[in-house]
Amino acid sequence: MEATQLNAESTQRKHTISILLENKFGALNRVAGMFSAKGYNLESITVGPTEDPSVSRMTIVTRGDDAIIEQIIKQLNKLIDTLKVVDLTYDSYMERELALIKLGTTTENRPEIMQIVEIFQAKIIDISHRTVTVEATGSGQKVDAIVKMLKPFHIKEIARTGRVALKREFVGEV
Amino acid sequence: MTQHTTPQRLMTGAEIFVRSLIEENVEIVFGYPGGAVIGIYDALHDISDIKHILTRHEQGAVHAAEGYAKATGKPGIALVTSGPGATNTVTGIADAYLDSIPLIVFTGQVSLKLIGNDAFQEADIVGITRPITKHNYLVRDVNELASTIKEAFYVATTGRPGPVLVDLPKDVMASKTQFSYPQTVKMRSYQPHAEGHQKQLTKAIELIAKAKRPVLYVGGGTILSNASEELKKFAHKTCIPVTTTLHGLGSFPENDELSLGMLGMHGTWYSNTAVHYSDLLIAVGARFDDRVTGNTETFAPEAKKIHIDIDPSNISKNVKVDVPIVGDVKKILQQLLPSVTTLETKDWLQTIKNWKEEHPLRYKNGKYIRMQHVIRKISEITNGNAVIVSDVGQHQMWTAQFFKYILPRTHLTSGGLGTMGFSLPAAMGAAFGRKDLPVVSLSGDGGIQMNIQELATIREHNVPVKIIILNNGYLGMVRQWQQLFWRKRYSHVEMSSPDFVKLADAYDIPGFRATLTNEVDDVLEKVFSTTGPVLAEFRVVKEDNVYPMIPAGQSYNEIMDVPEKELEGLENESTEELELMTVTKG
Ligand SMILES: Cc1ncc(C[n+]2csc(CCOP(=O)(O)OP(=O)(O)O)c2C)c(N)n1
Numbered sequence: 001m002e003a004t005q006l007n008a009e010s011t012q013r014k015h016t017i018s019i020l021l022e023n024k025f026g027a028l029n030r031v032a033g034m035f036s037a038k039g040y041n042l043e044s045i046t047v048g049p050t051e052d053p054s055v056s057r058m059t060i061v062t063r064g065d066d067a068i069i070e071q072i073i074k075q076l077n078k079l080i081d082t083l084k085v086v087d088l089t090y091d092s093y094m095e096r097e098l099a100l101i102k103l104g105t106t107t108e109n110r111p112e113i114m115q116i117v118e119i120f121q122a123k124i125i126d127i128s129h130r131t132v133t134v135e136a137t138g139s140g141q142k143v144d145a146i147v148k149m150l151k152p153f154h155i156k157e158i159a160r161t162g163r164v165a166l167k168r169e170f171v172g173e174v
Numbered sequence: 175m176t177q178h179t180t181p182q183r184l185m186t187g188a189e190i191f192v193r194s195l196i197e198e199n200v201e202i203v204f205g206y207p208g209g210a211v212i213g214i215y216d217a218l219h220d221i222s223d224i225k226h227i228l229t230r231h232e233q234g235a236v237h238a239a240e241g242y243a244k245a246t247g248k249p250g251i252a253l254v255t256s257g258p259g260a261t262n263t264v265t266g267i268a269d270a271y272l273d274s275i276p277l278i279v280f281t282g283q284v285s286l287k288l289i290g291n292d293a294f295q296e297a298d299i300v301g302i303t304r305p306i307t308k309h310n311y312l313v314r315d316v317n318e319l320a321s322t323i324k325e326a327f328y329v330a331t332t333g334r335p336g337p338v339l340v341d342l343p344k345d346v347m348a349s350k351t352q353f354s355y356p357q358t359v360k361m362r363s364y365q366p367h368a369e370g371h372q373k374q375l376t377k378a379i380e381l382i383a384k385a386k387r388p389v390l391y392v393g394g395g396t397i398l399s400n401a402s403e404e405l406k407k408f409a410h411k412t413c414i415p416v417t418t419t420l421h422g423l424g425s426f427p428e429n430d431e432l433s434l435g436m437l438g439m440h441g442t443w444y445s446n447t448a449v450h451y452s453d454l455l456i457a458v459g460a461r462f463d464d465r466v467t468g469n470t471e472t473f474a475p476e477a478k479k480i481h482i483d484i485d486p487s488n489i490s491k492n493v494k495v496d497v498p499i500v501g502d503v504k505k506i507l508q509q510l511l512p513s514v515t516t517l518e519t520k521d522w523l524q525t526i527k528n529w530k531e532e533h534p535l536r537y538k539n540g541k542y543i544r545m546q547h548v549i550r551k552i553s554e555i556t557n558g559n560a561v562i563v564s565d566v567g568q569h570q571m572w573t574a575q576f577f578k579y580i581l582p583r584t585h586l587t588s589g590g591l592g593t594m595g596f597s598l599p600a601a602m603g604a605a606f607g608r609k610d611l612p613v614v615s616l617s618g619d620g621g622i623q624m625n626i627q628e629l630a631t632i633r634e635h636n637v638p639v640k641i642i643i644l645n646n647g648y649l650g651m652v653r654q655w656q657q658l659f660w661r662k663r664y665s666h667v668e669m670s671s672p673d674f675v676k677l678a679d680a681y682d683i684p685g686f687r688a689t690l691t692n693e694v695d696d697v698l699e700k701v702f703s704t705t706g707p708v709l710a711e712f713r714v715v716k717e718d719n720v721y722p723m724i725p726a727g728q729s730y731n732e733i734m735d736v737p738e739k740e741l742e743g744l745e746n747e748s749t750e751e752l753e754l755m756t757v758t759k760g
C-alpha cells in the first residue's frame with residue numbers, strides 16, 4: 001500500500017466522545033444542532049441520566065481528522081450547558097452498544113441461529129413460529145459481527161442503540 | 175451559591191422583569207409591543223428609570239440595541255412580542271452573534287399550555303435562534319425568572335460576548351411570586367477564564383524578542399475588552415506596527431506612526447504587504463477571518479504566529495498558529511507588557527514608510543463627487559472625534575479606508591454578517607448612548623432603504639444622527655464584483671430611489687443634497703452645524719471601484735492597487751479638472 005494513502009486514511013478516524021451536560025430542556029438539540037450547523041459527521045449520539053439527576057451524559061461517535069476533532073471538542077465546550085468533554089479515543093475505555101435483531105426463521109435454521117447467539121453470548125428474548133428476536137450487547141465491533149453472521153438468515157428488522165462509553169479505571173493489561 | 179436580597183410582596187412576572195432590568199442598571203430598552211407582551215408593557219408604563227424607545231420595526235430595535243452596545247460597552251436590550259415580533263429579530267441577533275455584541279433580547283411567547291399548538295402568533299424562537307445566540311432560555315416558571323435574567327446578562331457580557339435570548343410565556347409573566355434578585359451568579363458549566371497561561375506567555379515573549387519584521391494584527395476583541403490603552407503601550411514599547419481588522423478600527427489611533435490602517439480584502443496596500451513579509455504576526459482579539467486572510471495557505475507565509483483570543487474555538491480554526499494564548503486581551507497584554515522589550519525595528523519601519531509613500535490610499539477629485547471624498551472630508555471636519563456607523567457595501571469599505579479612526583468604539587459596522595440596513599438604526603442606538611460625540615450614519619442608496627422606517631423614531635426623539643446617503647444608483651459592491659469577475663454583466667444591481675431630500679422633509683428632518691464636488695463642503699457644513707437629526711444625500715459617481723482589493727480566497731500576490739486608468743477619470747469626467755488626493759494611515 002502506498003504511504004500517502006495510508007496517511008490520508010490515518011488522519012480520518014473514529015472518535016468516541018463523552019460529554020457531561022446540565023440536564024436542561026433542549027440540551028440534546030443544542031449538541032445535535034451544533035453538529036449539523038458546523039457540518040460535522042455524527043455517527044451516533046446517545047443521551048441519558050447519570051448518578052446525579054441534574055446531569056446528563058451524552059456519548060457521541062464521530063469521525064474526523066485531528067483538526068476537526070479539536071474543533072468539535074472546542075465547540076462542545078463552548079456550549080453554555082456543557083460541564084465536561086472527554087475524548088475517550090486515546091484512553092482505555094469500555095463501550096457498549098445494544099441491538100435487537102428480529103429474524104424470520106424456519107424449523108431447519110433455528111439451531112444454527114441459536115448456536116451463533118450462544119457464541120456471541122447474546123440472548124433470544126422473543127420467539128414465535130416464524131421469528132426469533134435476538135438481543136446482542138457488546139462493543140460496536142461485536143454487534144457488527146453478530147449482525148453480519150445473522151445476515152444470511154432472514155433479518156426482518158433491526159433496532160440498534162448508539163454507543164455508551166465510560167473510561168476504564170483499571171490500569172495495566174486488559 | 176446565590177445570595178438574595180430581602181424578600182418583598184408578591185409580584186407578577188412582568189413586574190419582576192422590569193425590576194430585574196432596573197437591578198441590571200438598564201437605562202434604555204428598544205422594543206415593540208404586542209399581545210404576548212402586553213402585560214410587560216403595562217408594567218413598563220409607570221417606570222421612569224428605564225427609557226423605552228418604540229422603534230418602527232423589530233429589526234430596527236435589535237440593530238439599535240447593537241449600536242448602543244457597541245458604542246457604550248454596555249449590553250443592549252430589545253423587547254418584542256411573540257411570533258412575527260420574535261422572527262423579525264432574527265437578522266439582528268445573527269448579526270450580534272457574528273460580531274460578538276452583548277445583547278439580551280426578550281421575546282414574548284404564547285402561554286405555556288399553548289406552546290406547540292400552532293397558537294396565534296406562536297413561533298419556536300428558542301429553536302430558531304439556537305444556532306445564532308450564545309445561549310437562550312425559555313422561562314417555564316415565574317420562580318426562575320429573576321435568576322434567568324441575571325444569568326442572561328452574565329452570559330451575554332462575559333467571556334466572548336454575544337446575544338442571549340430569553341423567551342417569556344404570557345402566563346408565566348402573569349403569575350406571581352416573591353421578587354428577590356440574585357446578587358451573584360455562579361454557573362458550574364460556564365466559567366470564562368481571563369488570564370493567559372504562563373507557559374504560553376513565556377513562549378510568546380521569546381518569539382517577540384527574536385522578531386525582525388513583526389506586525390500586530392488587531393481585531394474587535396481588543397475593543398470588546400477595552401484594551402486600547404494596553405495595546406498602545408505594547409506597540410510603543412516594542413516598536414511593532416499595528417494593522418487592524420474592520421472591527422479593530424479605532425483600537426489603535428490611525429494618526430500614530432505605527433498605524434498601518436486596515437488589512438484584508440480592501441485593506442491598505444502597505445498593511446497587506448507588511449503582513450505578507452512579516453516574520454511574526456501577533457493576532458490580538460482577531461480570528462483570521464476569510465476576509466482578512468484570503469487564501470489561508472499563503473497568508474503571512476513567513477510569519478510565526480501568536481494568537482490571543484478569549485474563545486478557544488477560534489484558535490487554529492482557520493490558520494495554524496505557533497503560540498495560542500486563550501484569555502482576555504486586556505489581561506494578557508497586561509501580563510505581557512512588563513516582559514517585552516524594545517525591538518530593533520527601525521529598518522522594518524523604514525521599509526513600511528516607503529511602502530506608504532508609494533502606495534497611499536488615493537482617488538482623483540473631479541467635477542462629480544466620489545464617495546472617498548465625502549468620507550475624507552467628514553474625517554477632516556470631525557478630526558476623528560465622531561461615532562461613524564457604516565452600512566454594507568462599497569461605502570462601507572471606503573468609510574473604513576478614508577476616515578482616520580483615533581478612538582475605540584467610534585467605528586460601528588456589520589462586519590461578520592454584513593447586514594444591509596444596519597447603519598441607520600444602529601446609529602440611532604449609538605446616539606442614545608453617546609452624547610459626547612456626533613454620530614454619523616453612512617449608508618448606500620440600497621441599504622438605507624432596508625430600515626428607513628427608523629427615520630420616524632429618530633424624529634420622534636429628536637436623535638441627533640447625521641444621516642449621510644451615498645447614492646451611486648447601484649448596489650455598488652455587487653456591481654463591482656459583476657464588473658470585475660462576471661464580465662460586466664450588470665444583473666439587477668441598478669436601482670432607482672426616492673427623492674431622499676423630500677423623504678427627509680416628509681419625516682420632518684432637514685435634508686440637503688450635493689451633486690457636484692464643489693457643493694460637498696457646503697452641505698457638510700450644514701450637516702455638522704445642525705443640532706438635531708439631519709439628512710444629506712450625495713449623488714456620487716456611479717461606477718467607481720474600491721481598491722486595493724485582494725479578490726475573495728486569493729493570495730496577497732493577487733492584490734490590485736488603484737489602477738492608473740481609473741485614476742485618470744471616470745465616465746463623464748473631463749480629465750483636466752482632476753486632482754489627486756491621497757490619504758495615508760499612520
Ligand atoms: C440584507 C442584505 N442583502 C444583500 C446583501 C448583499 N450585498 C452586499 S453589498 C450590496 C450592495 C449594497 O448597495 P448600497 O447599499 O447601495 O451600497 P454601495 O455598495 O452602493 O455603497 C449587497 C446587495 C447584503 N449584504 N445584505
Ligand SMILES: [Mg+2]
Nearest residue numbers: 618619648650
Ligand atoms: Mg449604492
